[in-house]
Amino acid sequence: MLDALTVAVGVAALALAAWCGLAAFRDQPTKDWHFIGMAVVTLLAAAQMVVGIVQLVRGEEAEQGTAIFLSYLIGSALAVPAAGFLSLAERTRWGSATVAAGAIVLAVLEVRLHDIWGG
């Protein structure tokens, strides 16, 4: 797939994980700036999903199968917004920790996406 985009999403996800991890460490809930960060990462992941689907439509194929590729694409687009949504209701450090965990999940999904596409 688009390697640059996969790397960008992965790095952005790790940065978000570090940032929210720091907030959790400092005993702070997620704040507006964190949500802007989550929005940026989510946008990148959504762009990746669109690019991935376009490539499938064009007739390119993922090495390990279209179904697996698609489900990982959808999962990676949903991971951070879902964690962010949970953190809205938990105004403590644990909300931040959950977003950090969600971002780490996204980074792992990016590595898997790369393998599934066959890079």
Added chain:
Amino acid sequence: MAETAAGTKRTKLVKGPGLLLVWLYGVMSVGAVSRSVYQILTDFGSAPLAHVLSAVAAVVYAFITYTLVRGGETARKAALVCCAAELAGVVIVGTWTVLEPSAFPDSTVWSAYGKGYIFIPVLLPVTGMLWLRRSRSS
């Protein structure tokens, strides 16, 4: 109003560290369920044992997620039992896959103690049980 009423009746398990726990169990549920559905639909015959174990793991994860979200003393106990079962499953299946890899042509969620899932499968039930014990309603 309704929230406070429910709060007094059921021990809320999705709060503080419990939220992180629910999130991780949710992720594992989605991962394990979709993996197992895919494995069983596409090539069940090639590794029936691994695929059945994947399905069992998926059901356990989904059930624990549900009980944690639901909350309450009964759910807490049920989740505690399932976490213990999950830990036993990870240890038994993990050891089995290490000792006799030939029995598993395809990997399961619990292969090699959950190595493919950065060992979350073996860490989750331990933290889960600690959290569930602490949030016992007196």
